Amino acid sequence: MGASEGLVIAVPKGRILKELLPVMQRAGIEPESAFHDDDARQLRFSTNVEGLEIVRVRSFDVATFVAFGGAQLGVAGSDVLMEFDYPEIYAPVDLDLGHCRLSVAEPTALADSDDPSRWSHVRIATKYPEVTKRHFAARGVQAEVIKLSGAMELAPSLGLCRRIVDLVSTGSTLKANDLVEVEHIADISSRLIVNRAALKTRPEEVGAWVERFREAVHAA
CATH class of the missing domain: 3.40.190.10 (Periplasmic binding protein-like II)
Incomplete structure (x- = not known):
């Protein structure tokens, strides 16, 4: 059929x-x-x-x-x-x-002294390049996006970038990779x-x- x-x-x-x-x-x-x-x-x-x-x-x-x-x-x-x-x-x-949320996350050590409101340029790893570009463009921030299909949490520790955009539910995966949410994009x-x-x-x-x-x- x-x-x-x-x-x-x-x-x-x-x-x-x-x-x-x-x-x-x-x-x-x-x-x-x-x-x-x-x-x-x-x-x-x-x-x-x-x-x-x-x-x-x-x-x-x-x-x-x-x-x-x-x-x-x-x-x-x-x-x-x-x-x-x-x-x-x-x-x-x-x-x-x-239910979950789409968020920006970065290493805990960086978040301790970082201020997202002062960003002017960011390099981001994500499987959501279009959403990420629109989000940062609306904030007036230039975003260099690295598209990945998974394992975004590895990107900061391996030097691909300092921040990621990904889905977050409980936050346990972020915590296990020493990352923390620093900006909320959308509820999903x-x-x-x-x-x-x-x-x-x-x-x-x-x-x-x-x-x-x-x-x-x-x-x-």
Whole structure:
């Protein structure tokens, strides 16, 4: 079954998916058994709803699948939406899960004497280059951004830069790498996202799922 024949919802792999499953269940979606099998290699799954499939992809790719029409609906963090800022995406429902924050962090020793309000130029390691550039541009700070896909916490200790921008939940990873938050950029949560063209051309189908997810969040 292709995307043109039914609806596809893209969901992220990892921690958020575990939080998302109860919401999906309250919305009436039960994936096939292989979806819950950690050893299964497939990425596309049927559900108990005729005409609805699930694809499981990397969190950063969910927005791209939805923006370009590979999926009509998806679940993405607001960090991803901020980074890509696709005009093709509408995010009508905050799912109230995946809560964390996007922050600037630096070594504890540096933070003891540092004053972020006095920065004029910074070198930053992050997987959010666009968000980082916009944040510092709004402050009038010139930002030299080094894009990394992970392990940002290593960058200061290995001399790539003095500061990073990354997601922070409990702060334990920062603490383990002798880093501390020094600036808050945004609070993050996961959103139900929709392809705008699909909502326009298939308003009853897509709109009904938006309402079901909204009700599922309220039911929690």
